[in-house]
Amino acid sequence: MTVGGAQKGLMLPPGMSFNAISNKALAASKNAKLPKSFFSWDDMIAANKMNYFPYTPATNMLHGLVTAVDMLHEEGLENVFARHDRFAEATRRAVRAWGLEILCRDPAYYSPTITAVLMPEGHDADALRTLALSTFDISYGMSFGKFAGKFFRIGHLGDTNDLTIVGALAAAEMSLALAGVPFRKGGVQAAMDYIVSAHKQPERAAAE
Numbered sequence: 001m002t003v004g005g006a007q008k009g010l011m012l013p014p015g016m017s018f019n020a021i022s023n024k025a026l027a028a029s030k031n032a033k034l035p036k037s038f039f040s041w042d043d044m045i046a047a048n049k050m051n052y053f054p055y056t057p058a059t060n061m062l063h064g065l066v067t068a069v070d071m072l073h074e075e076g077l078e079n080v081f082a083r084h085d086r087f088a089e090a091t092r093r094a095v096r097a098w099g100l101e102i103l104c105r106d107p108a109y110y111s112p113t114i115t116a117v118l119m120p121e122g123h124d125a126d127a128l129r130t131l132a133l134s135t136f137d138i139s140y141g142m143s144f145g146k147f148a149g150k151f152f153r154i155g156h157l158g159d160t161n162d163l164t165i166v167g168a169l170a171a172a173e174m175s176l177a178l179a180g181v182p183f184r185k186g187g188v189q190a191a192m193d194y195i196v197s198a199h200k201q202p203e204r205a206a207a208e
Helices: 023-031 042-048 059-075 077-098 125-136 162-178 187-200 202-207
Strands: 002-005 017-020 114-118 151-155
Touching: 059 077, 077 114, 077 162, 077 187, 125 151, 125 162, 151 162, 162 187
Parallel strands: none
Antiparallel strands: 002 017, 114 151
16 A cells, blocks of 8 residues: 655645555455554445545645646646656755765665755754744754754755755755854755756756
């Protein structure tokens, strides 16, 4: 089975998710002994046969979903994926130009949706996020788990464009400077250079 969230590539607020369930998963759920609620689909399947939903439907979210899907089809999914790849690579080039580390050791697993930026030793990522929010009115993703306070996340997914990504990177670079974090300037320029090259020669930029 696959689970998706409305607040990701579908550009909606949090509050709605989707399950794509194979026949194998359905069969396994009937024999599973673990207590389950969200992964008990019998009520949902029965109601769906009548084009209905077994609980209070998230009507506003569903209207938003229709618009979001229309937007994605209008742009074309291949163009959507290419746009996210472009923003992701631009962001990673900015991080490298800053002399900071991406929280992913293997480039094969780089995400087209978000980039986690490790802070230098002794510098608090949450303090940087607070400074960025209060000074530039921009919110970066928090860190958690064993890396709590050690990285911040720059998202490049959804209803974004070249200018919003460059703006997010500019605010990050200014926040690093204000916070006294040791880094090299030029990350925003590196990102802009890549975006320009990607628009000039998409195939070559993707291969670089």
